Amino acid sequence: MSHPSPQSLLIRTDLAMAKRKTKAGKVLEKPQVIGWHTSDADEIQIRQWRGRLEIAAVEALEPRFGPYGTFRVRSGTGGLYDVEIRDLDGWTNSCGCIDHRVNGLGTCKHIEGVLFALKKKMGARAFMAAAAEGSPRAEAFLRRDGEPAPALGGATLSADMRAFLKPFLATHGLLASDPEAVARLLEAASGAPANIRISRHFGSWIERGQRRTQREQAYAKFLAAAEARGADFDVVKVPLLPYQRQGAAHLAFNERALLADEMGLGKTIQAIAACEILAREKGIERVLVVSPTSVKTEWEEQIARFTDRDIRFVAGLYPERLKLYQSPAFFTLVNYEQVVRDADDINRLLKPDVVILDEAQRIKNWHTKTARRVKSLASSYAFVLTGTPLENRIDETYSIVQYLDPELFGPLFRFNRDFYALDAHGRPEGYKNLAEMHRRLSGVMLRRRKRDVEDELPGRTEQTFFVPMVEDQAQRYGDYEYLARRLAAVAQRRPLTKEEFDRLQQYLACMRMICDTPAILDPDCRVCPKLEELEGVLLELLEEPARKIVIFSEWVKMLELVRELAGEMGVDCAWHTGDVPQLRRRAEIARFREDPQCRLFLSSDAGATGLNLQMASAVVNLDLPWNPAKLEQRIARAWRKGQRQAVTVVNFVTENSIEHSILHLLSHKQMLADGVLDGAEDFSKITMPSGRAALIERMQAVLGGGEQIRIKSLSPEEALVEEIKARQGEKLVHAEMRAQRLILVLDAEPSLIDAERTRLASSTPQVEIIDRAAWQMLQRLTTSGLIGFTETRARILQHNSASGTDGAGEQDMAA
Incomplete structure (x- = not known):
């Protein structure tokens, strides 16, 4: 040859x-x-x-x-x-x-x-x-x-x-x-x-073949051992329901698997339990949880609740994130945006044994950079969690499954050929062979709807979405928070006057409104992260054809945004607020009860009592009231005697805000700790402390002990300087107390200085504001001996080197 x-x-x-x-x-x-x-x-x-x-x-x-x-x-x-x-x-x-x-x-x-x-x-x-x-x-x-x-x-x-x-x-x-x-x-x-x-x-x-055999053998061995010791899946701190045990085993022993349970069935706890099984059976040590930012904190709290495993919450700038990857805990929590930036570092430094993708519809579009980067994460085990593996097109499911097992459907051209009916121009005009698609999916996917496990469900399940603020929202929130902190400091030293008490209540209310949307206070500022999260939640909840949902907010403006969203989504809704006439209220309630097309009931707290809405199987709280009894009254519109379905409760909480503090306050009172109550309490008789005691409790929840102590010690002049710093930042170059007057030096335009003079005209102590050039001239004249201050001793409260002054603290100046 x-x-x-x-x-x-x-x-x-x-x-x-x-x-x-x-x-x-x-x-x-x-x-x-x-x-x-x-x-x-x-x-x-x-x-x-x-x-x-x-x-x-x-x-x-x-x-x-x-x-x-x-x-x-x-x-x-x-x-x-x-x-x-x-x-x-x-x-x-x-x-x-x-x-x-x-x-x-x-x-x-x-x-x-x-x-x-x-x-x-x-x-x-x-x-x-x-x-x-x-x-x-x-x-x-x-x-x-x-x-x-x-x-x-x-x-x-x-x-x-x-x-x-x-x-x-x-x-x-x-x-x-x-x-x-x-x-x-x-x-x-x-x-x-x-x-x-x-x-x-x-x-x-x-x-591939060996692992399939090993999985089957390991599962059988695990079941036999569990039966022998008389404990079924005793791996987390709370007993798992039978269908949850099945889900945990599906994830653990399929190694790379999709859990597509309907919302409210506890996909999170099933994934956590699966990790515990793998830790005991396979010795895994590192789990990477990838989730939307809004549920990242929920994962942290659920892991702490169900296990004793250590948790690493990844946040901060790139160097800080690298340090966290280099010293991993058992659970490392990241969001999708971080994976887009850090996927290579995660593979190199963290080297996870298990990757959990929560709300995995984020990778349903295989064209996107997010999908490509997330699919580059390497691990022996992978759990994909989503209640909506298919929202619009079957190739969304293809994209999700591709990460778990690229051989299941083969390349995209073969998937399209197998399951799409194509016209003469190669465009999809329908589906085909969907039974075969389901058969192939069944090897990696487990999906249960509430109706499938209704006999096993508790009466009520809860899920909380933590939503971060956007920049404009956070800035407006911070302005009111600063004012509330000042009055809270006063409240720790003495009883507030009625005027002060009213102002503080107003500031707290404004903070809570901004947590929903600044549009409640300023119609021109139409930012609302909660609305964007709500859209995804509604898509998942409404996938169940007969499901009806009650949505509560204390603020009518927030409900108006939800009504607009419902219109864009093509979902009919009923409307129930305090300004709706009585006859129309009855008509709206009847429409929600009787019309199959009316899927949403939008209500302010005017509908939190007296309504029987058992036809609804989900309650969404866009904001949380202070009073746990009021929250229970909302939920009781659907979760009440006569309800034949399990009720899903979804709470939206703005992260690192007064709402976040309210959630912990309610949890501390054990009103919503487990999401399932025994029904013995008479919620109408549950009250919060009133007057000063309630105010102090709320301030403790909002501020925390360390913050309170620091603010409590501020003198009036220090508080004023802090307020100006919060508004003007580096423009405040110098502040000092002299002769019982607060002298402020601003490096700013004359119009801004005039505005501050007007704002502080009636302040205590009295305030004098001058610009930087005038202050430097005074300094030069004083140094040359041409002028002098009548009070030579000054107390420096703020000083930047650019201000043209020297020293800090107490300063003597020649007359």
Whole structure:
């Protein structure tokens, strides 16, 4: 057999030439397909085109076998892949890349790049002659032109080859399809006759089969052990419901699995329990939880509630995040935005054993950068949690499952071909084979609706979404918080006057309004992170066709935004606020009860008492009242005697705000600690402390002990300086007390200084405000002895070096 000489170890390809081509030329050379309508031949052509243009170099690792050797391929992006050539005009070659593993074509761009380079190096005639002669070796390999299957090919088997292969053959002389048998063949490969090649690309197929067997055996062993010790899944601090035990086992023993339970069934606790199982059974040590920012804090609290595991909450700038990845806890909590920036560092430093993707619809669009970066996270175990694995199109489910098991559906072109009905232009016009899609999904997905597990459910389940503020919202919130803190400090020293008490209540109310949306106070500021989160929650809740939802807010303006959102979503809603006339209220209630199309009931606290809305199975609280009894009254509109369904309660809490403090205050009173009450309490008789005692309690919840002590010690002049600093920042360059007057130096425009003079005209102590230039002139005149202060002793309260003064604290100045 004549083959190229061994001197040609490195074959340069056309990548450099391709780079010199115009982009238009590359486009014109690309094989054309009609929309999504591609055949296997079309897909092979595309890979042949990419093989010509995207391969940088091909190195022959077995030059003595000429074109029928093993080659190391370097792609244009720098990746290295080993390619085995055993067929110059067929589909039995193999490569280690993911595309070859999943596409079912028997080829990929790396294989096609090698064939193109060989043909160019050898010449067409020599290449065709070598193709006719075939491989000089017998080949044991994995066919991937269709369902993966072990196969034999190449040269005719000699007697010694047959003797060697006999323990690994099935009936009719075929290579055994059992992964264990092929694994034994690989172990024996070093003793194989010289002229037989055993492929290096069996590994992923063998591992897949072995892991499936190991999972089944581990699950059976775990169940037997649990039964023997008389404890079913006793892995977390609270007993799991039967369906939750099933969900935890599904995640733990499928290793890479999708839990698609409906909202309110406790996907979080099932995932936490699965991690506990894996810690005990497999010794895992690092779990990465990826979630939206709004539920990141909820994960922290749930993990602390159900386990004793340590938690690392990732926040801060990039250097701070790197330190956290380098010293991981058992649970590390990140949000999707952090993964987009830090995925490579997470893989390099954290090296998680388990990756949990919560609200995984974030990766449903496989075009997005977020989806690509999240799918680059590497781990042996992966749990995907979402109540809406399919919202608009079936390829959303494809994108989610692709992260768990890229071989389940294969490449996107095959998924589109298998499950979309395409028109003549290759555009989707319907679905097909959905029963087959469900069959394949069932291997990785577990989905239960409330109606499926109704007998196991408690009467009520709760979920809290923590929503961060946006910048404009946080700035407005901070202004009111500062004013409230000043009065809170006074309240710790003495009883407030009625005027002060009213002002403090007003400031607290404004803080709570801004937690919903600044639009309540300023209609021109239409920012509302809660509304954006609510849209996702409603999409999930309304997926249950007959479900009705009651939505509460203390603020009518917030409800108006929700009504606009409902209109955009095409969802009919009833309206119930204090300004609705009585007859219309009755009509709205009746419409919600009787009209199947009226899915939402929007209510202020005017509807928190006296209404029977058992037809609703979800209650959404856009804000939390101070009084736990009032919160219970809201929920009791749906969760009450006569309710035949389990009720889901969803609370929205603005993170690091007065609402967050209210939540902890309510939890401390154990009113909502478990989300399931025994019904013995008479909620109408539960009250909060009144008057000064209630105010102090609320201030403690809002401010915390350390903050209170610091603010309590501020003198009136120090409080004034703090207030000015909060408003003006670095523009306040100097402040001092002299002769019972507070002198403020501002580096600002005259109009701003005039505005501050007006604002502080009646302040105590009296305030004098001058600009920086005037202050520097006074300093120069004083230093030269031309003028002097009548009171020579000054108490410096604020000083920046740019102010032109020296010293701090107490300062003497010459008269």
